[in-house]
Amino acid sequence: MSITKLAITFGRMALCALCVCLVAADNVSSQFPAGYRLWVHVKSTLIGPQFQLFATEGGIHHIYANDKALQGLRSGQFPDGAILVYDLLETTENGGVTSEGARRRVDIMRKDSRAYSDSGGWWFGRFMGNDRQNEMLTPEHRAACFTCHQKRQKQGFVFSEFRE
Amino acid sequence: MSITKLAITFGRMALCALCVCLVAADNVSSQFPAGYRLWVHVKSTLIGPQFQLFATEGGIHHIYANDKALQGLRSGQFPDGAILVYDLLETTENGGVTSEGARRRVDIMRKDSRAYSDSGGWWFGRFMGNDRQNEMLTPEHRAACFTCHQKRQKQGFVFSEFRE
Numbered sequence: 574m575s576i577t578k579l580a581i582t583f584g585r586m587a588l589c590a591l592c593v594c595l596v597a598a599d600n601v602s603s604q605f606p607a608g609y610r611l612w613v614h615v616k617s618t619l620i621g622p623q624f625q626l627f628a629t630e631g632g633i634h635h636i637y638a639n640d641k642a643l644q645g646l647r648s649g650q651f652p653d654g655a656i657l658v659y660d661l662l663e664t665t666e667n668g669g670v671t672s673e674g675a676r677r678r679v680d681i682m683r684k685d686s687r688a689y690s691d692s693g694g695w696w697f698g699r700f701m702g703n704d705r706q707n708e709m710l711t712p713e714h715r716a717a718c719f720t721c722h723q724k725r726q727k728q729g730f731v732f733s734e735f736r737e
Numbered sequence: 738m739s740i741t742k743l744a745i746t747f748g749r750m751a752l753c754a755l756c757v758c759l760v761a762a763d764n765v766s767s768q769f770p771a772g773y774r775l776w777v778h779v780k781s782t783l784i785g786p787q788f789q790l791f792a793t794e795g796g797i798h799h800i801y802a803n804d805k806a807l808q809g810l811r812s813g814q815f816p817d818g819a820i821l822v823y824d825l826l827e828t829t830e831n832g833g834v835t836s837e838g839a840r841r842r843v844d845i846m847r848k849d850s851r852a853y854s855d856s857g858g859w860w861f862g863r864f865m866g867n868d869r870q871n872e873m874l875t876p877e878h879r880a881a882c883f884t885c886h887q888k889r890q891k892q893g894f895v896f897s898e899f900r901e
Contacts, residue, residue: 610901611807614778616837617797623833633781643775669787673780673900736837737774 604698605705606681609658612637616736632677634661636733646735649728655684676703692719693730768862769869770845773822776801780900796841798825800897810899813892819848821895840867856883857894
């Protein structure tokens with residue numbers, strides 16, 4: 574192989590590798606629901622030390638819904654593209670006032686009935702703290718999420734209800 | 738005056754009265770920020786019994802902003818038409834889980850720099866419970882609101898800051 578051909582071959586390989594990296598990066602970043610802080614606020618709940626899951630769920634969590642998820646919350650039928658966010662924050666208490674603190678994590682449910690037919694059409698995801706790149710759940714975690722959400726089959730597998 | 742002319746005159750009077758009623762009703766109902774539950778959620782705070790204003794402020798309150806108010810929260814300059822809502826709900830506690838209860842009241846700040854130049858351009862309003870018709874603040878109440886909000890002149894007279 575001539576040096577010219579070798580250079581072209583290496584060049585093509587490098588380009589392919591770059592393409593793979595860019596596609597992978599896009600897949601990862603697109604999992605995080607960018608802009609969810611501007612979505613509709615469904616409801617909030619404060620979890621204190623008495624609750625059995627305080628270690629992992631302690632703090633205040635807000636539920637946010639994109640337009641399609643709001644449609645689902647109102648109709649019970651969640652269309653593909655619906656996304657719900659569970660935004661968990663630490664809290665601080667001072668003189669009876671409990672305020673929001675740092676973000677603990679962001680959990681996500683995204684509806685894609687074809688891709689996730691084994692879990693009611695829902696994909697479950699998790700980003701720790703303010704990280705928006707590294708989705709943390711394993712297949713076993715996702716299965717555990719769905720096991721619990723199955724209790725709400727009649728409500729489209731969603732626990733939260735929109736507070737008017 | 739003939740009976741025909743009398744009837745026409747009474748008819749016109751009745752029509753005028755109806756117009757006045759409709760305009761008045763529109764003014765009252767337009768004070769309530771319809772649809773605010775779909776606006777951006779700015780932040781939330783829980784007020785417990787230890788806080789000195791628990792009697793009136795106890796519960797969880799959420800702050801919502803319309804698009805213009807969000808613009809103001811980000812820039813420090815609130816344009817006319819900005820509206821902020823303080824949505825105060827009762828809470829119930831069970832096993833360490835504090836959940837949202839009934840609505841206590843909805844407070845409002847609406848920016849109109851010409852109409853309310855004496856109070857930094859802000860109008861202050863209040864609707865108790867789920868009532869959306871009867872705005873409850875007296876001029877003295879509104880003045881008291883502004884006295885406290887004056888502390889935040891540099892922030893456009895607004896206490897809340899948007900949690901990203």
